Amino acid sequence: MFRFKERVCEVATIIDVARYAGVSKSxxxxxxxxxxxxxxxxxxxVEKAIQALGYVCNNNARGLRTKETKCLGVIIAIERSSAQSYDYNHETGLYSYNxxxxIPDGLLxxxxxxxxxxxxxxxxxxSLPQAVHNGRIDGAFLVGGLFDNAIIDAIxxxxxxxxxxxxxxxxxxSVSVDVSAGTKMEVxxxxxxxxxxxxxxxxxxIYRxxxxxxxxxxxxxxxYNGQVEQTWTAYCAENTGExxxxxxxxxxxxxxxxDGIAAANEPIAMGIMRYLYEQKIRIPDDVSVIAYEDSVLGGYATPALTTVNIHKEQMGAIAANLLLKRMEAPERPLESRMVQPQLILRASVAQRK
Known part of the structure; x- marks a missing residue:
């Protein structure tokens, strides 16, 4: 029968746990x-002893022995690094933020x-991302579509x-969204x-x-062949409101x-809406606007923006699950997951006759 020793430490170590439980450190x-x-x-x-002492494992010390850092890197691809995050010509960052x-939901x-x-x-x-180059992480999430194959191969x-x-x-x-299906849903x-x-x-x-x-x-x-009067396609110079x-x-x-405009993402849609507002073009009375992606921005726009939700948080959780499985079994077959988009109806699209 096990017998606990009556001793509680202010900062318990693994040796204290072993003594308290009457077992070896190993x-x-x-x-x-x-x-x-x-x-x-x-x-x-032993688990009761750990709980009684309030012992917390020192992952830094463990990392020195196992060569593990217990850190995962979220590497976010950006178009340029010069602009400030609050500038109108900068990416909102909501895509990577969401x-x-x-990701933590998948790491619970x-x-x-x-x-x-x-x-x-x-x-x-x-050059490689610093977190990869310095060996600071045990695994990586590559967020965004601007990583070329050379960087992937180097990692x-x-x-x-x-x-x-x-x-x-x-x-x-990989985990991604069906972009074609989402765009089709918009239009x-x-x-x-x-x-x-x-x-x-x-x-x-530059985005595939x-x-x-x-x-x-x-x-x-x-x-709608023969029913559509006219179509226009334009490319943005940058993936921003500007x-x-x-x-x-x-x-x-x-x-x-x-009479209807579809945008590739919400920041682009915000820039479109700003221009139309300056021209005194009413949304949706004169022109309807719809966007791909969805975020907190859409619901607070005036009018509230109709969007296609691509479930970014869900993608993050799925990615975490995939990375954990890859770390546990490095030789397992590659796995790709596809998330389906969802139409979110708000107030920026009118019913035309």
């Missing part, structure tokens, strides 16, 4: 590492922490378990509500998803007069 270590070599009775006894918020029950790094491949000149040469979030890569596990909603002069404001062409969006646009238009503003300005000044 036995406590086996319990902490969930070893199958420990009898269930002993495990329960995905990162979802583990003792992994997260560190984040913004990575601009254009400015990095081929894999390090032997680092990696999952892509937001884009499919054939070399690594189809405009057509179903009677709009026949459709403008599509696309993201910059810009082609997927064009496919979705064409898929939506096909059933990018949407300038693309809309150029389109409007060219003489285009759409």
């Amino acid at each position: 036995t406590v270590s086996l319990v902490l590492n969930n070893s199958p070599l420990v009898k269930e009775e002993t495990r329960i006894h 995905i990162t918020n979802g 029950g583990t003792d992994y922490g997260l560190i984040t790094e913004r990575y601009c491949a254009k400015d990095a000149n081929g 894999l040469k390090r032997g680092l378990p990696t999952v892509a979030v937001g884009r499919y890569y054939e070399q690594i596990d 189809s909603h405009l057509l179903e509500t009677g709009h026949r002069k459709i403008a599509y404001i696309n993201c910059p062409q 998803s810009s082609q997927d969006r064009l496919c979705g646009l064409q898929q939506a238009l096909e059933p 990018g949407g503003y300038l693309a809309m300005k150029k389109l409007w000044e060219s003489g285009a007069r759409p």
Whole structure:
């Protein structure tokens, strides 16, 4: 029978736990590492000792022995690193923010922490993200669509378990959204509500998803062949509010007069809405606007923005699950998951006759 020694430490160590429980230090270590070599009775006894002492495992010390950091890296791809986050010509960051918020849901029950790094491949000149280069992480989430294959291959040469979030890569596990289906959903909603002069404001062409969006646009238009009066397609120079503003300005000044506008994402839509407001164009009375992505911005816009929700938090949680499985079984087959978009009806799209 086990007997606890009557001693409580201010800051308990693994040696204190062993003495308190009347077992060896190695036995406590086996319990902490969930070893199958420990009898269930002993495990329960040691866990009670850990609880009684309030012992917290020192992961830094463990990392020195196991070469594990217990940190996972969230590497966020950005177009450029020069602009301030509060500038109108900067990305809102809500896409990566929402995905990162979802990752901890997939890490529940583990003792992994997260560190984040913004990575601009254009400015990095081929160098790896610092968290990868310095060996500070046990696995990586690559968030966004601007990582090229050379960077992916360089990370894999390090032997680092990696999952892509937001884009499919054939070399690594990935979770993404069906961009074509989401774009088709946007444009189809405009057509179903009677709009026949459709403008599509696309993201910059450096994003591979810009082609997927064009496919979705064409898929939506096909059933209405002969019914659509006119269509316009424009590309933003940057994936920002200013990018949407300038693309809309150029389109409007060219003489285009759409009755429905679909945007590649919410920041672009915000720029479109700002330009239309300055021109005293009423939304949705004169022109309807719909956006792909969805975030807190959409609900607080005036009018509230109708969007396509791509479930970013869910993608983050799925990515965490994929990374944990990859770390546990490095040789398992690659896995790609696809999230389906959902239409969110608000007030920025009117019913046309």
